[in-house]
Amino acid sequence: MAQNKLQPEKRGVRRTCEANHSADTEVSEEGGDAAPGTRAEIPLQPMGQTIMRQAVLLQPMEVHRASGILKAMGKPHARAGGLPKKAVTLWETHTGTGSWEDLQTHGEQPAPEGPPCGRNPQWISSLRPAVCGKDSSWRDKRVDDWPLMQSPFPTLTISTIYLLTVWLGPKWMKTREPFQLRFLLVVYNFGMVLLNFFIFKELFLSSRARGYSYVCQTVDYSDNVYEVRIAAALWWYYVSKGIEYLDTVFFILRKKFNQISFLHVYHHFTMFTLWWIGIKWVAGGQAFFGAQMNAFIHVIMYMYYGLAACGPKFQKYLWWKRYLTILQLVQFHVTIGHTAMSIYIDCPFPKWMHWGVIFYAITFIFLFGNFYYRTYKLPKEPVKNGKIANGAVANGVSKPENNAVVENGKKQKKGKAKGE
Numbered sequence: 001m002a003q004n005k006l007q008p009e010k011r012g013v014r015r016t017c018e019a020n021h022s023a024d025t026e027v028s029e030e031g032g033d034a035a036p037g038t039r040a041e042i043p044l045q046p047m048g049q050t051i052m053r054q055a056v057l058l059q060p061m062e063v064h065r066a067s068g069i070l071k072a073m074g075k076p077h078a079r080a081g082g083l084p085k086k087a088v089t090l091w092e093t094h095t096g097t098g099s100w101e102d103l104q105t106h107g108e109q110p111a112p113e114g115p116p117c118g119r120n121p122q123w124i125s126s127l128r129p130a131v132c133g134k135d136s137s138w139r140d141k142r143v144d145d146w147p148l149m150q151s152p153f154p155t156l157t158i159s160t161i162y163l164l165t166v167w168l169g170p171k172w173m174k175t176r177e178p179f180q181l182r183f184l185l186v187v188y189n190f191g192m193v194l195l196n197f198f199i200f201k202e203l204f205l206s207s208r209a210r211g212y213s214y215v216c217q218t219v220d221y222s223d224n225v226y227e228v229r230i231a232a233a234l235w236w237y238y239v240s241k242g243i244e245y246l247d248t249v250f251f252i253l254r255k256k257f258n259q260i261s262f263l264h265v266y267h268h269f270t271m272f273t274l275w276w277i278g279i280k281w282v283a284g285g286q287a288f289f290g291a292q293m294n295a296f297i298h299v300i301m302y303m304y305y306g307l308a309a310c311g312p313k314f315q316k317y318l319w320w321k322r323y324l325t326i327l328q329l330v331q332f333h334v335t336i337g338h339t340a341m342s343i344y345i346d347c348p349f350p351k352w353m354h355w356g357v358i359f360y361a362i363t364f365i366f367l368f369g370n371f372y373y374r375t376y377k378l379p380k381e382p383v384k385n386g387k388i389a390n391g392a393v394a395n396g397v398s399k400p401e402n403n404a405v406v407e408n409g410k411k412q413k414k415g416k417a418k419g420e
Contacts, residue, residue, distance in 0.1 A: 140221055140283050142231055148239075148276070155242075155276045159269055162245045166265055169252035178255040182309060185250060189306035193299055195240055200295040202233035203288050212288060214338075216347035219285030231283035237291045238279050240298075241272035263367040270360070278353075286342060286349045290335055290357070297327055325372045332361040332368070 143149045206229040210220075220227045245268055251259045278287050301324055307314045339357045342349060 139281055140219075140231070140279075142221065142223065142228065143235065143279055143283055146235055149235075149280060152276055152280075155273060158242060158245070159273045162248070162269060162272075163265075165245075165252070166248060166260060169249070170255075170257050170260075173252055173255055179253040181250060181254060182311070185309035186306060188246065188250070189302045189309055192240070192243070192302040193306060195236070195243075196295045196298040196302065199233050199237050199240065200292055200299065202229055202236075203292040203295065206230045206233065207288050207292070214289060216342055216345055216349075217285045217288070218348050219282050219287075221284070227284055230288055231279075234283050234287060234291055235279050237295060238272070238275040240295075241268070241275055244268055245272065261371075263371055266367065267364070274360075282350065282353065286347065286354075289338060293331055293334065297324075297331055300324065300327070322372070322376050325368060325375075329365065329368050329372065332364045335361045336365075 148154050206226040207217075210224070210226045210230075248260060248264065248268060251257070251264075304318060304321065304324060308318055336358055339354050339361075343351065343354050347354075
C-alpha cells in the first residue's frame with residue numbers, strides 16, 4: 001500500500017489519517033471501518049483564502065467509542081477573537097460530546113466551550129495562546145456536580161477550620177484530662193485501611209483495563225466507564241485527605257501535642273487543599289500514578305496505626321515502624337523521577353503541574369528526611385533527674401533515679417503510671 005506525506009489538495013478531496021505515534025503522520029488512500037486503531041476520514045475545511053493543513057498526532061484510542069473525536073473550529077470562533085482568521089485547528093476532545101460521524105461532517109463546527117489547555121499535543125502548542133486565554137473555562141465537567149467540586153470555598157473553609165483547630169485545640173485541652181479513644185482509633189484506622197485499599201484497587205484495575213501507561217498518560221475526559229471509575233477513585237482519594245484531618249484531632253484530644261509537628265500539619269493541610277485542583281482539572285491521566293502509589297502506602301501505614309491502637313500486646317509485632325518512613329521517602333524519589341521523565345519526553349499534561357509536583361516532593365524529602373534522622377539516627381540522651389531528653393521517652397514510660405515514674409512528660413507521684 002503506497003503511502004504519501006500529507007500534502008495540500010483540492011477542495012472536497014478527502015484524505016485518511018493513519019493513527020500512529022510519530023510527528024509525521026502518514027496518510028493513505030484507503031478508508032476503513034471505525035474500529036480501534038484504524039484510519040479515520042477527516043475532511044479538511046478551508047477558511048478564507050488559505051488552506052492550512054495540520055499533521056494530527058493521534059493518541060491510542062477506541063474510535064468506535066468516540067473517545068478521541070477531532071473537532072474543527074470555524075470562522076465564528078475566529079471572529080469572536082479566539083483564533084486567527086486564517087487558521088484551522090484540530091484537537092482531541094475527550095468530553096464524550098461527539099460521535100464518529102462528526103469526523104465526516106462538512107461545514108463549520110461550533111467551538112467547544114473551552115479548550116483542553118495544558119494537555120494539547122505538540123502540534124497545537126503554537127496555537128495555545130489563541131485558545132487558552134484568561135477567559136478559558138476548561139475543566140473536567142464530569143466532576144462539576146460531585147460533592148465539594150462546585151467551588152474551592154468548601155475545601156478552603158474546611159482547611160481553615162483545621163488550622164484553627166491546630167492553634168486553639170491544645171489551648172482548650174490544656175486544663176483537661178486526655179481522652180481515652182482506643183476503640184474509636186481502632187475503628188478509624190482500620191476504616192482508613194479499607195478506604196485506601198478501595199482507592200488503590202479502583203485505580204489499578206481501571207487503569208489496567210484502559211491500558212494506561214506508567215510513563216506518559218494523557219487525561220481522557222470521556223464518559224467511558226473505566227475513565228469515570230478512575231475519576232471517582234481520585235475523588236475519593238481527595239476526600240480521604242480531608243478525613244485524615246482527624247489524625248490531628250485525635251492527637252489533640254489525647255494530648256499528644258508533640259506529634260503535631262510542622263511536617264504533620266504541612267502534609268495534611270496541603271494534600272487536601274491542593275488535590276482539589278487536581279480533581280477539578282485532571283481527574284485522570286498522569287494523576288492516577290501518584291494517587292495509586294500513595295494509597296498503597298497508606299494501606300500499610302494505617303494498618304500499623306490500627307495495630308498500635310489495639311494495645312501493648314501488639315507492640316512486639318510493630319518493630320517495622322521506621323520502614324514506613326523509608327517507604328515514604330522512596331515514594332517521593334519515585335515521584336520526582338516519574339515526573340521528570342514526563343517533562344523530558346514532553347508528555348501532554350499540564351507542565352506547571354509537573355513542576356509543582358517536583359517542588360512539592362522535594363519539600364517532603366527534606367521534611368521526612370529530617371524526621372527520620374532525628375527519630376532513628378540522632379543519639380537519644382538518657383533521662384536525668386526526672387527530665388525527659390529530646391521531649392520523648394522510649395516506650396512512653398521510664399524510671400529515673402529517684403524512682404518516680406515519668407509518662408508522657410509528666411511525673412506520677414505513685415509508683416505506677418496510668419495504664420500500667
